Amino acid sequence: MVTTGRARLLCVAGLATAVSLFIALVPGHRGWFDVGVYYGTVNDWVHAGGGIYDYLKPGTHYGFTYPPFAAVAMLPMSLLGWHTVVAVHTVLTAAACAALLYWLVDPIAREHGWNRPFVYGLGACALAMLQPVRDTVSFGQVNLLLVALVWADAQLLARGAGRRGGRWAGVGIGLAAAIKITPAVFIVFLLLAGRRRAAATAAATAAAATAVAALVAPGPSLAFWTGALWHTSRVGDLAYISNQSLLGALARLHPAAPSRIAWLVAVVAVLALWAVRARRAVRAGDLAGGFALTGLVACLVSPITWVHHLVWAVPALAVTAQVALAQAAARRRRLLWGTATAYAILCSSVVWLWWYHFDGLGGLLGGSAYVWVTLGLLAFMPLRAAAPAPAAPVPAVREQAPVLVAGATAAEERVPSPAVHAAADRESISVLAARR
Known part of the structure; x- marks a missing residue:
């Protein structure tokens, strides 16, 4: 068996x-x-x-x-x-x-x-x-x-x-931002989290890497920063079903002329939501939660987020599962069901059902399903509760010295009086109660 x-x-x-x-x-x-x-x-x-x-x-x-x-x-x-x-x-x-x-x-x-x-x-x-x-x-x-x-x-x-290893924090973010601009949003998170040294390290690393590229390839660097960066058409069609960003969802509503104003309003709202939740994570000491939220907002506000870019949502799924497993039974079930649903949608390739026909309500909901999953995680991903403040140390019980009373005999001087015993007992009982 x-x-x-x-x-x-x-x-x-x-x-x-x-x-x-x-x-x-x-x-x-x-x-x-x-x-x-x-x-x-x-x-x-x-x-x-x-x-x-x-x-x-x-x-x-x-x-x-x-x-x-x-x-x-x-x-x-x-x-x-x-x-x-x-x-x-x-x-x-x-x-x-x-x-x-x-x-x-x-x-x-x-x-x-x-x-x-x-x-x-x-x-x-x-x-x-x-x-x-x-x-x-x-x-x-x-x-x-x-x-x-x-x-x-x-x-x-x-x-x-x-x-000593903490001194290098920020180098990875700086390199990632120099390779692909989107991770630069993590520098903003470091500032929100009060990690100014790490933010400065990340910014300096990104700037140094960009400067090295300018020295090695001055012509291409000038071409990228003055032209290629601003032409999103070089990357692909905004309305293409694989673009699971806020702009992609809006572009599928009106492929010929997507509203940039609506996109900017949506970006500002999403960034505000992220800032509030990220600060809450920082106050709770949930650094991993803050990083996970930042990965989600990077996918949403980027003009083009192909499906494969959504690997930035993986940490959010893991953090949600970890926090859910630490909750009471009823809340744990709700959170785990929500995590399982988000995970199943991201596994399903469901958006490709609207590859050719993404117009109408069905296309808005189904064709941008990954956008709504990412937005849902940003809004509802649970954060770890703040750790309780450490209790104040309880003073140790002081040993009672014999009390000398004028006119007392030698034996009475060596042995405390019953009143002293009673006072000591009362102090011990109060300290034990405080400890409990």
């Missing part, structure tokens, strides 16, 4: 195998398209003398859209063959996933005393099923690497107080 523990391990092993086989088939469909754009751009730049923002992947209208420092960071690709580049990218993405799982899932296992390898394996399967993760792997995107860089800083801030 198979024991319960062994049966669970067998189930996890079987599920992990099935998921791995499924994911292994997905890249054959996507063909590592985006890493192909990176690879072609860098090789054209280095070996053919082309411009970073002039290159287009053969047979498509897609070119390099990241800041120049991203191309500089990818220069080693020019020394490698295509299959080696794909292998290296896959290994780096797997390492980023492993780090995120350790940071996000391992605390849940330790907090509840669960088998850590079992929970880790379950978390890996859950992570692999999310469509943003599947798309990141199959397209060969850099999103998971950027999330790992930002959360490395979150770990330094959480664990590095008073330690």
Whole structure:
């Protein structure tokens, strides 16, 4: 007869195998398209003398859209063959996933005393099923690497107080912002959280990386910051179903001329909501919750948030689950059901049902389902309660010295009187009551 523990391990092993086989088939469909754009751009730049923002992947209208420092960071690709580049990218993405799982899932296992390898394996399967993760792997995107860089800083801030390692907090965020501008919103969060040193480190790192790129590639840097950055049409169609940002949802209402005014109003409202909730997380000492909320708002306010960019929502799902498991039974059930629903939608690829016909109410709700999930997490993701203030220390009971009374005998001087005993007893009883 198979024991319960062994049966669970067998189930996890079987599920992990099935998921791995499924994911292994997905890249054959996507063909590592985006890493192909990176690879072609860098090789054209280095070996053919082309411009970073002039290159287009053969047979498509897609070119390099990241800041120049991203191309500089990818220069080693020019020394490698295509299959080696794909292998290296896959290994780096797997390492980023492993780090995120350790940071996000391992605390849940330790907090509840669960088998850590079992929970880790379950978390890996859950992570692999999310469509943003599947798309990141199959397209060969850099999103998971950027999330790992930002959360490395979150770990330094959480664990590095008073330690030498905390001095490096902000470097990961700065590098992520220099590679792809969206993570710069985490610098604003560091300021909201009162982590001015880390914010300054992040800003200085991003500025230094951008300056290095300007020295290495002055022409492309000028072209990007004065032109390419402001032309969102280079990235893709705003109304395309994969654009799961606020602007994408609004653009699908009126694809020919999406309202920029409505988008700006929505962005201001969402940023205000984020600022309120992020400050609340900071006051409660929930740094992880603040980082998770910032990842969500980055997806919402960015003009273009492709489905694979929504890996920034992964920490919010993990934080919600962790907080939910610590609640009373009734609230725990509600939070877990809400988390499971959000997770299921992000796994479902449901938005693609409206790929060709996204007009009408159905298109607004279903075609932008990931937008509403992200917005719901931003508004309702639970935060950890503030830790209670430590109780004031109780003064120790002082030993009663003998009281000398004028005219007392030697024996009476050595032994306290009954009145002294009674006073001492009353003080001891009051101290014990205070301790209770």
